[in-house]
Amino acid sequence: xxxxxxxxxxxxxxxxxxxxxxxxxxxxxxxxxxxxxxxxxxxxxxxxxxxxxxxxxxxxxxxxxxxxxxxxxxxxxxxxxxxxxxxxxxxxxxxxxxxxxxxxxxxxxxxxxxxxxxxxxxxxxxxxxxxxxxxxxxxxxxxxxxxxxxxxxxxxxxxxxxxxxxxxxxxxxxxxxxxxxxxxxxxxxxxxxxxxxxxxxxxxxxxxxxxxxxxxxxxxxxxxxxxxxxxxxxxxxxxxxxxxxxxxxxxxxxxxxxxxxxxxxxxxxxxxxxxxxxxxxxxxxxxxxxxxxxxxxxxxxxxxxxxxxxxxxxxxxxxxxxxxxxxxxxxxxxxxxxxxxxxxxxxxxxxxxxxxxxxxxxxxxxxxxxxxxxxxxxxxxxxxxxxxxxxxxxxxxxxxxxxxxxxxxxxxxxxxxxxxxxxxxxxxxxxxxxxxxxxxxxxxxxxxxxxxxxxxxxxxxxxxxxxxxxxxxxxxxxxxxxxxxxxxxxxxxxxxxxxxxxxxxxxxxxxxxxxxxxxxxxxxxxxxxxxxxxxxxxxxxxxxxxxxxxxxxxxxxxxxxxxxxxxxxxxxxxxxxxxxxxxxxxxxxxxxxxxxxxxxxxxxxxxxxxxxxxxxxxxxxxxxxxxxxxxxxxxxxxxxxxxxxxxxxxxxxxxxxxxxxxxxxxxxxxxxxxxxxxxxxxxxxxxxxxxxxxxxxxxxxxxxxxxxxxxxxxxxxxxxxxxxxxxxxxxxxxxxxxxxxxxxxxxxxxxxxxxxxxxxxxxxxxxxxxxxxxxxxxxxxxxxxxxxxxxxxxxxxxxxxxxxxxxxxxxxxxxxxxxxxxxxxxxxxxxxxxxxxxxxxxxxxxxxxxxxxxxxxxxxxxxxxxxxxxxxxxxxxxxxxxxxxxxxxxxxxxxxxxxxxxxxxxxxxxxxxxxxxxxxxxxxxxxxxxxxxxxxxxxxxx
Numbered sequence: 001x002x003x004x005x006x007x008x009x010x011x012x013x014x015x016x017x018x019x020x021x022x023x024x025x026x027x028x029x030x031x032x033x034x035x036x037x038x039x040x041x042x043x044x045x046x047x048x049x050x051x052x053x054x055x056x057x058x059x060x061x062x063x064x065x066x067x068x069x070x071x072x073x074x075x076x077x078x079x080x081x082x083x084x085x086x087x088x089x090x091x092x093x094x095x096x097x098x099x100x101x102x103x104x105x106x107x108x109x110x111x112x113x114x115x116x117x118x119x120x121x122x123x124x125x126x127x128x129x130x131x132x133x134x135x136x137x138x139x140x141x142x143x144x145x146x147x148x149x150x151x152x153x154x155x156x157x158x159x160x161x162x163x164x165x166x167x168x169x170x171x172x173x174x175x176x177x178x179x180x181x182x183x184x185x186x187x188x189x190x191x192x193x194x195x196x197x198x199x200x201x202x203x204x205x206x207x208x209x210x211x212x213x214x215x216x217x218x219x220x221x222x223x224x225x226x227x228x229x230x231x232x233x234x235x236x237x238x239x240x241x242x243x244x245x246x247x248x249x250x251x252x253x254x255x256x257x258x259x260x261x262x263x264x265x266x267x268x269x270x271x272x273x274x275x276x277x278x279x280x281x282x283x284x285x286x287x288x289x290x291x292x293x294x295x296x297x298x299x300x301x302x303x304x305x306x307x308x309x310x311x312x313x314x315x316x317x318x319x320x321x322x323x324x325x326x327x328x329x330x331x332x333x334x335x336x337x338x339x340x341x342x343x344x345x346x347x348x349x350x351x352x353x354x355x356x357x358x359x360x361x362x363x364x365x366x367x368x369x370x371x372x373x374x375x376x377x378x379x380x381x382x383x384x385x386x387x388x389x390x391x392x393x394x395x396x397x398x399x400x401x402x403x404x405x406x407x408x409x410x411x412x413x414x415x416x417x418x419x420x421x422x423x424x425x426x427x428x429x430x431x432x433x434x435x436x437x438x439x440x441x442x443x444x445x446x447x448x449x450x451x452x453x454x455x456x457x458x459x460x461x462x463x464x465x466x467x468x469x470x471x472x473x474x475x476x477x478x479x480x481x482x483x484x485x486x487x488x489x490x491x492x493x494x495x496x497x498x499x500x501x502x503x504x505x506x507x508x509x510x511x512x513x514x515x516x517x518x519x520x521x522x523x524x525x526x527x528x529x530x531x532x533x534x535x536x537x538x539x540x541x542x543x544x545x546x547x548x549x550x551x552x553x554x555x556x557x558x559x560x561x562x563x564x565x566x567x568x569x570x571x572x573x574x575x576x577x578x579x580x581x582x583x584x585x586x587x588x589x590x591x592x593x594x595x596x597x598x599x600x601x602x603x604x605x606x607x608x609x610x611x612x613x614x615x616x617x618x619x620x621x622x623x624x625x626x627x628x629x630x631x632x633x634x635x636x637x638x639x640x641x642x643x644x645x646x647x648x649x650x651x652x653x654x655x656x657x658x659x660x661x662x663x664x665x666x667x668x669x670x671x672x673x674x675x676x677x678x679x680x681x682x683x684x685x686x687x688x689x690x691x692x693x694x695x696x697x698x699x700x701x702x703x704x705x706x707x708x709x710x711x712x713x714x715x716x717x718x719x720x721x722x723x724x725x726x727x728x729x730x731x732x733x734x735x736x737x738x739x740x741x742x743x744x745x746x747x748x749x750x751x752x753x754x755x756x757x758x759x760x761x762x763x764x765x766x767x768x769x770x771x772x773x774x775x776x777x778x779x780x781x782x783x784x785x786x787x788x789x790x791x792x793x794x795x796x797x798x799x800x801x802x803x804x805x806x807x808x809x810x811x812x813x814x815x816x817x818x819x820x821x822x823x824x825x826x827x828x829x830x831x832x833x834x835x836x837x838x839x840x841x842x843x844x845x846x847x848x849x850x851x852x853x854x855x856x857x858x859x860x861x862x863x864x865x866x867x868x869x870x871x872x873x874x875x876x877x878x879x880x881x882x883x884x885x886x887x888x889x890x891x892x893x894x895x896x897x898x899x900x901x902x903x904x905x906x907x908x909x910x911x912x913x914x915x916x917x918x919x920x921x922x923x924x925x926x927x928x929x930x931x932x933x934x935x936x937x938x939x940x941x942x
Contacts (some may be wrong), residue, residue: 116173685714
């Protein structure tokens with residue numbers, strides 16, 4: 001029986017076996033962050049818990065399963081006890097993190113709500129924008145916790161919900177009672193030997209089994225002192241763990257292997273002398289990591305315990321005392337120790353099965369998960385040796401290539417050793433290869449520069465010398481491509497699904513032959529390309545090569561070298577027959593230049609260019625933001641959009657695709673540096689989260705932004721934060737990424753030092769911010785001639801386009817330059833508060849906050865994108881509205897209504913204002929335009 005003043009087991013006849021928690025006997029819980037600490041004395045919080053409990057009963061009278069989404073905080077802990085006090089069953093759910101995909105988080109939470117029958121959720125107010133209220137009845141808690149007239153002093157026979165780990169898929173709900181938890185703690189503590197003199201220090205999230213059980217409920221039941229750090233705080237300041245252990249004299253700490261790895265590199269300013277046990281679990285433990293960690297701390301390796309956990313048995317199945325390894329099949333496997341009392345395992349075909357007196361029979365979906373003996377498949381493989389359990393890895397973390405098994409976690413280790421500079425940003429996956437009927441090792445590595453061919457070749461060569469497989473595929477992918485679980489582990493299943501989506505998206509409407517030579521180069525890293533393939537490749541390699549070339553109906557023989565095979569594939573592509581016999585090849589010119597300022601081509605120009613270059617030319621202007629944003633858009637559309645594409649993206653995606661489809665791009669320094677330095681620009685979020693500041697951006701009428709109020713704009717940047725070097729670097733990235741030449745026109749004296757090597761230079765404009773005078777087109781013919789010369793010089797690089805009908809007229813059906821700003825929130829609020837109905841002269845995509853606020857306040861508004869033939873509005877329409885707000889369209893309307901321009905629409909900022917409407921002088925001093933960072937600060941302090 002547990003010896004604790006907190007968790008008490010009844011022994012009288014009527015209540016025998018029942019468990020009660022006595023709140024006044026729970027030691028003080030401390031929550032530490034970067035600047036202060038929060039102390040929770042639950043014995044003094046009984047009235048607060050009862051007040052919350054009463055509120056929960058009022059808000060959720062019939063609902064039983066209640067989810068909680070908070071950071072590690074007093075609010076979370078008090079709500080957890082309050083749900084129990086209300087006679088309901090709490091589940092601590094995953095709090096979203098910046099590094100996690102918002103789509104994945106939303107889908108995961110949605111799955112939890114449906115599969116676990118969560119009937120109500122109480123959330124921290126800070127996640128209001130994530131739309132959880134659309135999934136389930138939701139209360140956003142943003143008030144002070146008051147005190148009730150009565151107090152919650154004890155909780156009897158509570159029942160709670162926790163989730164499985166989710167490493168191989170979405171997490172599933174499980175229900176446990178206090179009685180089952182009591183039995184588990186009684187057994188596990190025979191191994192842990194936690195005492196009231198101990199102090200647990202933990203940064204683990206409470207929505208994971210190790211954090212929730214080992215670092216929350218177990219110490220509470222045992223009356224052990226508890227000091228918690230929110231995981232988001234730890235991620236941003238990892239040294240806080242060592243400082244907190246030293247400050248609070250910590251004795252016990254639980255972490256996954258990666259936690260020990262990163263802490264082995266953290267500065268140790270204060271000696272750690274009070275710790276008696278470090279416990280590693282949640283992922284495979286690396287002996288080298290533990291050795292480094294202990295050497296860094298000057299600790300004994302015996303102070304490390306390895307726990308093998310399985311949430312379906314509440315938490316621990318086995319635990320070691322110290323680090324011990326056993327060699328199997330040439331690999332060192334770390335021992336997870338002896339099976340804890342009360343738990344039983346069996347191993348069938350290397351797969352581990354487990355059961356205990358408190359293990360579940362089914363998840364909350366009521367589907368049985370046990371076999372005829374009551375055992376549950378853990379999904380892990382391992383073996384017993386001398387009474388100790390050795391876990392080799394996940395059943396699904398195995399690659400079988402040509403009958404030989406390889407552990408993917410060991411491949412991960414080799415990748416980390418070969419490329420330590422990208423630790424935690426790479427993953428090894430098993431790719432099913434239909435062509436060979438076996439699996440291929442697929443390596444994905446996150447990099448800022450995904451087109452560094454020299455780095456790619458160098459790393460591929462190093463890997464080929466270190467990996468135990470001869471054939472693998474290596475891909476550089478952009479930052480945040482890999483999907484991680486909420487505990488920070490890479491989710492192989494989801495990442496592989498995303499990779500497949502990316503490949504299907506990449507190959508959409510592309511010819512097979514186009515990629516054969518690239519596929520060969522990718523498959524045979526480190527293999528000599530100048531030897532006959534009979535000498536260079538093994539039998540599996542020959543099968544792989546044959547499966548690739550068969551896609552293009554290419555015949556090869558074993559005397560050919562890989563270089564020769566690649567050349568045959570490339571020749572096949574060059575000789576490829578057009579999709580239609582009547583198709584014609586053209587050079588597609590796509591311009592991002594400011595045609596109101598630099599150059600506007602005519603049909604005569606098109607004929608001249610076509611004659612000069614000896615091929616038909618098409619031209620289209622696309623209004624795009626500056627190069628740093630375009631470079632990001634290209635990566636976003638190629639690697640991430642496939643995860644979330646629908647009709648909302650149609651305008652945006654069409655514009656980006658036109659850039660991708662260009663034979664040659666054109667840009668100028670005014671659009672790039674001047675307009676690009678004065679505007680505010682949206683940045684798509686690869687996690688598909690929308691930032692509140694994005695609702696304050698006004699756009700004119702460029703096609704690119706038509707649906708931006710519906711898209712995941714994760715950040716908004718002002719052009720002043722984009723240095724000239726960033727612009728130039730992005731232009732080079734676009735050229736390299738698309739393998740498309742860019743014709744650059746420089747006409748602004750202000751940027752002369754940055755454009756000295758551009759293709760055309762005539763520095764005739766001198767201005768401060770944006771040129772607002774009359775444009776000078778006197779150099780028109782010179783620019784056209786320079787463009788012809790550039791095309792002729794780069795014909796070897798220019799990719800032609802197959803069209804059935806050539807468009808000889810230049811297409812200028814888009815705005816001349818990208819026009820967007822962020823609007824001062826104070827000004828918007830003043831306008832909304834003064835008037836009750838609005839004609840919005842613009843599009844729904846512009847200043848989305850306005851329509852959201854008006855809808856929230858029940859104020860009438862309508863959108864009028866264009867003025868009528870008289871330059872005004874329909875008189876009947878005017879009669880029903882009080883004010884005109886210009887948020888994007890051009891021209892000053894003829895109207896008697898008050899007009900406020902938020903888009904510099906070619907006229908005065910204000911017209912017809914009523915005498916009692918005074919614009920705040922501070923707003924006039926700084927205009928209606930605001931910097932995104934100022935808006936962010938305003939929203940944070942609001």
